[in-house]
Amino acid sequence: xxxxxxxxxxxxxxxxxxxxxxxxxxxxxxxxxxxxxxxxxxxxxxxxxxxxxxxxxxxxxxxxxxxxxxxxxxxxxxxxxxxxxxxxxxxxxxxxxxxxxxxxxxxxxxxxxx
Amino acid sequence: xxxxxxxxxxxxxxxxxxxxxxxxxxxxxxxxxxxxxxxxxxxxxxxxxxxxxxxxxxxxxxxxxxxxxxxxxxxxxxxxxxxxxxxxxxxxxxxxxxxxxxxxxxxxxx
Numbered sequence: 001x002x003x004x005x006x007x008x009x010x011x012x013x014x015x016x017x018x019x020x021x022x023x024x025x026x027x028x029x030x031x032x033x034x035x036x037x038x039x040x041x042x043x044x045x046x047x048x049x050x051x052x053x054x055x056x057x058x059x060x061x062x063x064x065x066x067x068x069x070x071x072x073x074x075x076x077x078x079x080x081x082x083x084x085x086x087x088x089x090x091x092x093x094x095x096x097x098x099x100x101x102x103x104x105x106x107x108x109x110x111x112x113x114x
Numbered sequence: 115x116x117x118x119x120x121x122x123x124x125x126x127x128x129x130x131x132x133x134x135x136x137x138x139x140x141x142x143x144x145x146x147x148x149x150x151x152x153x154x155x156x157x158x159x160x161x162x163x164x165x166x167x168x169x170x171x172x173x174x175x176x177x178x179x180x181x182x183x184x185x186x187x188x189x190x191x192x193x194x195x196x197x198x199x200x201x202x203x204x205x206x207x208x209x210x211x212x213x214x215x216x217x218x219x220x221x222x223x224x
Contacts, residue, residue, distance in 0.1 A: 031210055043157070043201060043214040056211055091156060093212075100145045100164055100205055103212055105156035 004106035006092050012112045018080040021109045024073055025094030033103060034067055034077050035091040043091070049075065050097055082113045116140040116204055118215030125221045126192055134187045134218045136202035144205040146178050146185045147212065152198045157214075160187070160200075189220070197222045 005024040013019050025032050033048040047057040049069045057067070064083070069075040079086055089110050093103040118138045126132040136146065145164040149157040163169055163178035163185060175188040189196055199217045206213065 033212065035214075042216040045211070045213055048211060050210060056207060093157075095210075097210055099208075099210070100147065100162040101210075102159040102162075103147075103149075103157075105158070107156050 004092055004094050004104050006090075006106035006109050008109060009107065010110045010112075012114065013082055015083055015113055016081045017113075018078065019082045019086075019111060019113075021077040021090050021092075021111070023075045023077075023092030023106060025075070025092070026104055027073070028096070029094035029104070030072065030097045031095045031101075031103075032069060032075050033093040033095075034075070035093065035105075036088045037091060037108070038088045046077070079111075082111075084113045087111055087113050116206060116213040118202055118204060118213070120200075120202060120215045120218045122216070123219045123221070125223060127223050128192055128194060130192050131188065131190045132192060132220065134189075134200050134202075134220070136185045136187075136215055138183050138185075138202070138204050138215070140183075140204045140206050140213070142206045142208070143180070143183075144208070146176070147203045147205065148174075148176050148187045149201045149203060149214070150198050151201065151217070157201060192222050194222050194224075196220060 034046040046059045052069045089108045091108045093105045095101045095103040147162045148160040151157040161176040178185040201217045202215045
């Protein structure tokens with residue numbers, strides 16, 4: 001398996017524009033997580049899905065952020081409109097549903113909003 | 115909610131032993147995991163403790179005390195390649211929700 005695949009790897013956009021980050025989890029995994037990493041705030045959990053259903057979105061910072069998982073092999077994180085403070089590395093991770101199972105991370109999307 | 119505390123930085127010499135501590139506060143605790151992240155890379159799984167005690171995986175060991183809400187990662191025979199950030203993470207919300215600490219940057223020197 002190729003692992004968790006995220007696209008794009010890098011994104012530079014202007015403030016106010018819509019940004020869509022994409023993630024393909026490992027085949028067979030039924031939990032998917034979106035994290036944001038910055039120097040100031042560390043690795044923050046934004047939202048996670050079990051069996052394509054959003055379970056906890058309490059980490060989503062504002063209504064400008066939304067996430068979907070239309071099927072088991074694809075998820076998106078959308079920011080509309082984007083702001084400079086959204087600049088960060090966004091990681092997607094997947095795992096098997098269960099206690100203590102290993103989460104496998106994608107290589108991340110480095111987002112810069114200018 | 116969840117909160118986890120780790121030292122921000124640790125420095126050690128090659129061949130030495132280093133311990134990275136983690137204290138946590140969470141509701142519905144299921145277990146403590148450890149992840150390693152090299153600069154520019156993605157976090158990768160190291161270990162998981164659900165019960166009190168020590169888990170050993172090669173040069174790395176992880177310890178958990180549920181009564182003290184405390185755990186640590188022990189790295190032995192340090193190598194230069196161990197220079198990275200190390201994160202503890204608590205499982206909650208049925209065990210599947212994974213919340214990370216702020217991370218400890220380990221620098222291994224000659």
